Amino acid sequence: MATQGALAVGSHASRSRFRFDLQAYVMVIALLVIWALFFILTKGTFLTPRNLSNLARQMSITGILAMGMVLIIVAGHIDLSIGSVVGLCGAVAAILQVRMGWTTPAAVLVALMLGLAVGLWQGFWVCYLRVPAFIVTLGGMMIFRGVILGVTEGQTISPLEPDFVRIGQSFLPLHIGWLLAGLAALCCIYLRLKRRWERQRYGFEILPLPLELAAIAGIIFLIGLAVLVMNSYEGVPIPVLLLLLLAVVFVVISRKTKFGRYLYAIGGNAEAARLSGIDIRRNTLLAFVLMGLLCGIGGVVLTARLNGATTSAGTSFEMDAIASCVIGGTSLMGGVGSVVGAIIGALVMASLDNGMVLLNTPTFWQYIVKGLILMVAVLIDFQTKQRTA
Amino acid sequence: MSLLELSRIGKSSAGRPVLQEVDLVLEAGQGHILIGENGAGKSTICRIIGGDLCQDQGELRLDGKVRRFASPREARALGIRVVPEEQAIFPHLSVAENIFIGEEPSHPWFPPIVDRERMFATCYRFFREYGIRLDPDLPMHLLGLGEQRLVEILRAAMTDPRLIVMDEVTASLSEPERQMIFGLLRALMAKGVGVLLVTHRLEDLRHFGDWVTVLKEGRVAASGPLAALSLPEIVKLMARERAPACYPRLRCKPGRVLLVVKNLSRPPILEGIDLVLRSGEVLGLAGLLGSGRTALARAIAGIDRISGGEIWIDGRRVTLKNPSDAVRLGMCYLTEDPRGKGLFLSLNVPANITITDMDRVRDGFFLNFYREELLARGYIDELGIGLPNPHATTAQLSGGNRQKVVLAKWLYRSARIFVLDEPTKGLDIETKLDFYNIINELTRCGAGVIFISSDLQELRGMSDRILVMYGGRLVGELAKEEATEERLLMLAMGGDPT
Amino acid sequence: MFTIERLQRIRRILLEKKRVEVTELSQVFGVSESTIRRDLDKLEKEGFLRKTYGGAVLAEDSVVAPEDNDPLTMERTKIARLAADMVGEGEAIFLGGGPVCLRLAACLAGRQRLTVVTNDLEIAVELAEAPYVNVKVTGGELIPGTFSLAGSGALESIRGLCFNKPFLAPTGADLKFGYAVPTLGEAQLIRAVTAVTQEIVALLDRTVFGRLALAPVAGLAEIPTVVTTNLLPHDFKAFYLAHQVKVFTAYELAQPGARR
Known part of the structure; x- marks a missing residue:
């Protein structure tokens, strides 16, 4: 055993990161199956550019929230308050603009700061006062819903300035869409090549050049296809663009930073994390702050999309976000989960919603199906983990 | 006719004999003490009597009838009560509910309902009879450790026992608590109940019992009336004479002083501890369970706050507020690892190793996975950590490999002071050997090691110096040459070695 | 600054x-x-x-020259370094032939008040410039193709000597046939050395295990201490543990993974 272990040095390190995240791929396959199913049942309507554009806009807010939720759950906590916080941030932005005449950038900035502050507040309760996150955020859910009712005096606040509404409703001009696609493609080429060079430098095995080029071509094709589909309707929706940008940021945070690694460690084994010299409280607090910030963003997008703030805005968003995370392979025990998985989870949830609406499925059936899908997802997750462990 | 008779009991576990030809006779009303070193097989005997295990050879007779228990339930039905070493209480139930758990008296009119009145009345009556000052209505978590153990014993005592077996129940108790428990046991014995007390403390032998059986390496070394054997004789019987041959300890010249502990206290578990650790040295720490050795290790590693005394590292006085402070000063704490206590099971091996110093694998804001894997790979190969696949999470590793990963992460961090608390417990002998050699190499590189082990052979084999703890204090320091098993045992069990 | x-x-x-x-x-x-x-x-x-x-x-x-980066060389150096720490001041040791012993000699060159007896000319050369090491070379005739001496002359020259620790590097170790060296002459000499001391140390690199050689020297259980690395095969490890042989495995913790 020992002999082999030491002699096989080179071959070990080599296969490195070409491994696929099986979990994520299972989800992608599930997603494609769902799409195919709806495509057949709706006789093609489901996959028209118009509907796909709708779908993307529908999932954008859930996707944004799910990214933050992943971090929280991975760190071993939960956030039940995000629906209320989203509603609150949106309401405050709307009030500042409609009642007090603030410009859009100022109102948005305040909404984001408010989200951040709420995150800080709840994080402080969880990390420093050691009240379980479930309780703190359950409290927060009620408190912030109450605050919404208070500040809006129970009324719907509308209408907003056109430039505010644009955040939620408008589309990128077609040529800018293509321009961004080009930029993304260039970034992708650069990153792949840089990675290749790094691997070479550290003595890891690299893909043969033709394969590498094929991979790059594949990615560019997907980017192009996505933009093409969006542009065949009205262009890339702004919320979707926002989602994609945030997704890049959060994937990097969760995978490539010390903070991200620490979150996985803390959620996986808090005691070992403490013994390893990790500051548990500060890192967990930061996760809550990021969640708060995302709530602020979500609130702004929601208000813009609805062109106004209602007292019930954001209700039950936390459940959608949590369900997305779980469908995307996040373990509620902490320590396991990925941002990409959560986004795919959000897409699955949105696809189910969208498809069933297209099919005129009665509302009660929609809830039942979604609930069952959630349970089955966790079951599959659990089974695969048992097999590998 | 004796109450309990074991004759020629044999039991093997994983191919190794744990008990061989054990004979033990226990009369009704007798206080029988079973004494022996760690791993001598005491707990196995308790479990066989309690029906938790079944012997491979030999016979167990109760009241002269041969019995073979298939489950603890059968033993229980015949009046055998076992109080296990590990605490088993329900903290949020009351004392009375804990005592009657599983055997609640049912209400005369409607059986599914528990007859609380009868339960409490029984408790009051019993408590008064034996002079026990406990409120049966109090929730368990409000009681002290000693009182909780007392309740566990009451659970055995109040349900018409014929034989009570207690596995190291007294280890973590204070003196008055112990006396209280002995008093109760004596009263029960007067009523004809047999008591088998497993203990590690010589002190207990002065206060309790009339018969003693000494167990050594799974065999009965001696059995006789307590009055006929002196304490030093008993210790001598327990000790294994053979010097440990195959522990590869290569002594190096002790270097500069790494760690000084002065008058460290954390009442009531640690008092007035002084010790010095030099680089290149393995300092053994002997002591029984509850002697404070783990508390000391944790205090040194900054896990538990100390209430008095000083800790000096590298000639500077330090205050350790949390483990991070200790880690920054080059200290690490490693404990036995049955379920990966020191690891992040969902992360892969490199991530587990580099977590102690992520700045080394960081380029600016971003982690460099390649450098990480390369750095980690060095330790994986050098320590011979066997991975089922290159991306295995630590959950997929065996116990020995897990423990090596924990060591690797501290090597990566360049820790200088290793506090190892039973690091080899539960590992197979071959992995243990690797571990010893790694410890060797650590000291050759200038690290200092504090080594805690219940296995005295291992402790003697690997330490250069051995400190012995008893009741939260250091009671002796022995150089490697003078640390015979007999002396260590004597000190650790609270006896006088001279 | x-x-x-x-x-x-x-x-x-x-x-x-x-x-x-x-x-x-x-x-x-x-x-x-x-x-x-x-x-x-x-x-x-x-x-x-x-x-x-x-x-x-x-x-x-x-910087590092390619041969220094060779895994086998590194392994031998590791073993030699650990073995060198077993040698105390003022001791008299015997070094048998072979590359590991040669490395051990290099590690010992800086020692004081040390007496080294060897039958290997390369080792003698290695220690020639060591100022405080007393080197004694056995007599005898060169074994063809090596720098080692053996034969009656060699036996003669160690008669009456006593060593604190002989370090031996057999070329073969087999679970059944024990340690062995390639020539009878060498085996004879080694048996003579081991006959007069208790604390024999065998230095075993990865090439040794499972290999047979012509002339058996001792059973695996007869040499009480071995120094090797973690490449020690599983069955050998089990054997040593079962027979109370003290097994030292050398690690390179200071510079793990230097192999790359």
Whole structure:
């Protein structure tokens, strides 16, 4: 055993990161199956550019929230308050603009700061006062819903300035869409090549050049296809663009930073994390702050999309976000989960919603199906983990 | 006719004999003490009597009838009560509910309902009879450790026992608590109940019992009336004479002083501890369970706050507020690892190793996975950590490999002071050997090691110096040459070695 | 002193000595150990050095000669270094032939008041310039193709001598047939040496295990101490453990993975 272990040095390190995240791929396959199913049942309507554009806009807010939720759950906590916080941030932005005449950038900035502050507040309760996150955020859910009712005096606040509404409703001009696609493609080429060079430098095995080029071509094709589909309707929706940008940021945070690694460690084994010299409280607090910030963003997008703030805005968003995370392979025990998985989870949830609406499925059936899908997802997750462990 | 008779009991576990030809006779009303070193097989005997295990050879007779228990339930039905070493209480139930758990008296009119009145009345009556000052209505978590153990014993005592077996129940108790428990046991014995007390403390032998059986390496070394054997004789019987041959300890010249502990206290578990650790040295720490050795290790590693005394590292006085402070000063704490206590099971091996110093694998804001894997790979190969696949999470590793990963992460961090608390417990002998050699190499590189082990052979084999703890204090320091098993045992069990 | 200057001097020291220690540097520059660690961190990121346990070494790709990077050579050096620590001051040791013993001799060259008896001419040459090591070479005739001496002359010259520790590097070790060397003459000599002492140490690198050689020297259980690395095969390890043989495995914790 020992002999082999030491002699096989080179071959070990080599296969490195070409491994696929099986979990994520299972989800992608599930997603494609769902799409195919709806495509057949709706006789093609489901996959028209118009509907796909709708779908993307529908999932954008859930996707944004799910990214933050992943971090929280991975760190071993939960956030039940995000629906209320989203509603609150949106309401405050709307009030500042409609009642007090603030410009859009100022109102948005305040909404984001408010989200951040709420995150800080709840994080402080969880990390420093050691009240379980479930309780703190359950409290927060009620408190912030109450605050919404208070500040809006129970009324719907509308209408907003056109430039505010644009955040939620408008589309990128077609040529800018293509321009961004080009930029993304260039970034992708650069990153792949840089990675290749790094691997070479550290003595890891690299893909043969033709394969590498094929991979790059594949990615560019997907980017192009996505933009093409969006542009065949009205262009890339702004919320979707926002989602994609945030997704890049959060994937990097969760995978490539010390903070991200620490979150996985803390959620996986808090005691070992403490013994390893990790500051548990500060890192967990930061996760809550990021969640708060995302709530602020979500609130702004929601208000813009609805062109106004209602007292019930954001209700039950936390459940959608949590369900997305779980469908995307996040373990509620902490320590396991990925941002990409959560986004795919959000897409699955949105696809189910969208498809069933297209099919005129009665509302009660929609809830039942979604609930069952959630349970089955966790079951599959659990089974695969048992097999590998 | 004796109450309990074991004759020629044999039991093997994983191919190794744990008990061989054990004979033990226990009369009704007798206080029988079973004494022996760690791993001598005491707990196995308790479990066989309690029906938790079944012997491979030999016979167990109760009241002269041969019995073979298939489950603890059968033993229980015949009046055998076992109080296990590990605490088993329900903290949020009351004392009375804990005592009657599983055997609640049912209400005369409607059986599914528990007859609380009868339960409490029984408790009051019993408590008064034996002079026990406990409120049966109090929730368990409000009681002290000693009182909780007392309740566990009451659970055995109040349900018409014929034989009570207690596995190291007294280890973590204070003196008055112990006396209280002995008093109760004596009263029960007067009523004809047999008591088998497993203990590690010589002190207990002065206060309790009339018969003693000494167990050594799974065999009965001696059995006789307590009055006929002196304490030093008993210790001598327990000790294994053979010097440990195959522990590869290569002594190096002790270097500069790494760690000084002065008058460290954390009442009531640690008092007035002084010790010095030099680089290149393995300092053994002997002591029984509850002697404070783990508390000391944790205090040194900054896990538990100390209430008095000083800790000096590298000639500077330090205050350790949390483990991070200790880690920054080059200290690490490693404990036995049955379920990966020191690891992040969902992360892969490199991530587990580099977590102690992520700045080394960081380029600016971003982690460099390649450098990480390369750095980690060095330790994986050098320590011979066997991975089922290159991306295995630590959950997929065996116990020995897990423990090596924990060591690797501290090597990566360049820790200088290793506090190892039973690091080899539960590992197979071959992995243990690797571990010893790694410890060797650590000291050759200038690290200092504090080594805690219940296995005295291992402790003697690997330490250069051995400190012995008893009741939260250091009671002796022995150089490697003078640390015979007999002396260590004597000190650790609270006896006088001279 | 400015950081830049200190970094420059650390670079120079490293180029000269190939490895540095944190404690040493902190004394040299009169700064705290954590400052030195930070300096080393910086240099490591530059790719100039590689941090080790308690210090740093020059990054291999810049200096180390290819043969030094050979896994077998590294393994033998590891074994020799550990074995050297077993030798106390003022002892008399016997070194048998073979590459591991040669390396051990190199490790011992700086020792004081040491007497080395050997039948290997290469070892004698290695120690020729060691000022305080007393070297005695056995007589006898050269075994063809090697630098080792054997035969009646060799036996004669060790008669009446007594050693604290003989270090032997057999070329074969087999679970059934024990340790062995390639020639009868050598075997005879080794048996003569082992006959007069208790504390025999066998130095075993990876080439030895499971290999047969012509002339058996001793059973596996007869030599009480062995020094090897973690490449020790599983069945040998089990055998040694079962027979109370003290097994030392050498690790290179200071510089793990230096093989790359």
